Amino acid sequence: MKSKKLETTGIQALLSERTIIIVLLALLAFFWSIQLIDTLAALLIFGTIAGLLVRLEFKRHRMSLRMRIAETKKLEFNKRGGIKSVRANTLNAVPLPILIIGEDHRISFANHSALDLLGSDIVGNDVYIYLRQSKIVDAIEKVFEDGKKHAGVVRYTNKQKRSFDVTVARVSGTGGEDVPTQAMAFFYEITSMLQTEQMRVDFVANASHELRTPLSSLIGFIETLQGPAKDDVPARDRFLGIMQSEAERMVRLIDDLLSLSKIEMSRHQAPDTQVNVETMVQSVALTAQSAGKERGIDFKVKIAKGATRVIADPDQLMQVLLNLAVNAAKYADRDSTVHISADLVKNKKHVQLSIQDEGPGISNEHLARLTERFYRVDNARSRKMGGTGLGLAIVKHILLRHDSVLDVTSKVGSGTTFSFKLLRA
Numbered sequence: 001m002k003s004k005k006l007e008t009t010g011i012q013a014l015l016s017e018r019t020i021i022i023v024l025l026a027l028l029a030f031f032w033s034i035q036l037i038d039t040l041a042a043l044l045i046f047g048t049i050a051g052l053l054v055r056l057e058f059k060r061h062r063m064s065l066r067m068r069i070a071e072t073k074k075l076e077f078n079k080r081g082g083i084k085s086v087r088a089n090t091l092n093a094v095p096l097p098i099l100i101i102g103e104d105h106r107i108s109f110a111n112h113s114a115l116d117l118l119g120s121d122i123v124g125n126d127v128y129i130y131l132r133q134s135k136i137v138d139a140i141e142k143v144f145e146d147g148k149k150h151a152g153v154v155r156y157t158n159k160q161k162r163s164f165d166v167t168v169a170r171v172s173g174t175g176g177e178d179v180p181t182q183a184m185a186f187f188y189e190i191t192s193m194l195q196t197e198q199m200r201v202d203f204v205a206n207a208s209h210e211l212r213t214p215l216s217s218l219i220g221f222i223e224t225l226q227g228p229a230k231d232d233v234p235a236r237d238r239f240l241g242i243m244q245s246e247a248e249r250m251v252r253l254i255d256d257l258l259s260l261s262k263i264e265m266s267r268h269q270a271p272d273t274q275v276n277v278e279t280m281v282q283s284v285a286l287t288a289q290s291a292g293k294e295r296g297i298d299f300k301v302k303i304a305k306g307a308t309r310v311i312a313d314p315d316q317l318m319q320v321l322l323n324l325a326v327n328a329a330k331y332a333d334r335d336s337t338v339h340i341s342a343d344l345v346k347n348k349k350h351v352q353l354s355i356q357d358e359g360p361g362i363s364n365e366h367l368a369r370l371t372e373r374f375y376r377v378d379n380a381r382s383r384k385m386g387g388t389g390l391g392l393a394i395v396k397h398i399l400l401r402h403d404s405v406l407d408v409t410s411k412v413g414s415g416t417t418f419s420f421k422l423l424r425a
């Protein structure tokens with residue numbers, strides 16, 4: 001409407017300008033004919049006026065062209081669905097699945113995320129074919145039959161075990177009474193939240209179980225020493241020895257649990273200290289050598305040129321190297337050699353640290369789960385060695401803080417290599 005008005009005023013303005021010019025020309029011709037002005041002056045004035053006229057014509061042509069383009073654009077926009085398509089684009093930009101469902105239960109609209117979740121051919125089909133779960137069906141019914149504005153939030157889990165909190169709400173049309181009521185289903189994904197919740201529950205259960213075992217054993221021995229073995233001196237000495245090692249196991253477990261929570265607290269603070277890898281690795285090798293002495297494990301250290309300094313948290317790097325080296329001392333074959341090395345990575349920006357043993361190796365099915373809390377390949381062996389099942393989880397979390405990952409390559413019967421990269425200082 002507005003553009004039409006503008007268009008008319010613009011053209012009217014041009015027309016009146018044109019009329020003035022024509023009147024001026026007529027006057028000029030009249031003055032020339034009665035010889036009020038001479039021919040040369042008349043030609044000069046005529047030329048100027050004619051130039052003005054051409055400019056005006058050109059302006060008029062440009063204006064009508066611009067109007068025609070605007071009109072075509074408007075037609076195209078309406079052809080593509082007009083304002084409706086703008087709404088669809090907005091809903092498509094929402095990264096959560098959204099469905100709009102008609103009273104006949106047919107899906108009238110599905111945004112891109114909903115098409116990805118439920119299938120590309122869902123629009124026009126009955127929603128119950130795709131969302132068979134009774135809670136969602138009830139929620140949609142409530143919106144249509146009971147006239148509820150919101151049918152609350154219902155949980156939906158698909159075959160791929162993705163879980164969503166689905167909100168179903170009534171959408172009334174804004175175009176008068178003829179516009180039908182529709183239901184809108186909005187899917188909020190909670191899969192990773194549920195996984196984290198499950199991990200926390202498992203962790204508490206596992207930690208309690210790990211502590212309960214030595215605690216039950218301690219209580220058992222205390223009762224025996226108070227009762228049947230009260231006056232049995234050799235038995236008392238033996239039991240006290242076992243009680244001590246059980247108590248030490250509990251202390252190790254609590255230390256590891258505290259370590260883990262401390263590491264998680266510093267997770268987002270990037271370390272910035274320069275650490276001398278050479279001295280640290282030598283000292284770790286000495287400690288691990290004494291841990292593996294009884295089993296005849298020998299440690300060999302090799303530090304490449306230019307790989308002597310890294311950026312790390314010194315205490316945490318020490319803990320990583322110790323956990324890996326002591327594991328090698330515990331699990332490597334008797335009388336074998338463990339190699340600890342530091343090499344310069346090709347890009348010269350990183351140093352790669354590796355701990356390689358000649359042990360039983362770890363089969364593929366265990367490799368992916370190795371750094372999970374309390375995961376053990378051989379439960380009995382780990383417990384016999386005094387392991388808490390948290391050593392590699394601690395390593396993983398420390399390396400995460402160092403923007404690095406633990407790489408494990410293993411061949412059953414030949415041995416295992418644990419390696420990781422750190423920023424070179």
Ligand code: ADP
Nearest residue numbers: 327328331376377378382387388389390391392
């Ligand atoms: P643990 O306290 O049981 O040693 P870790 O988290 O340090 O716990 O290690 C998890 C499991 O990985 C161990 O129980 C063991 O089965 C396996 N493992 C770790 N290091 C080695 C290794 N060098 N060789 C073979 N198995 C290993």
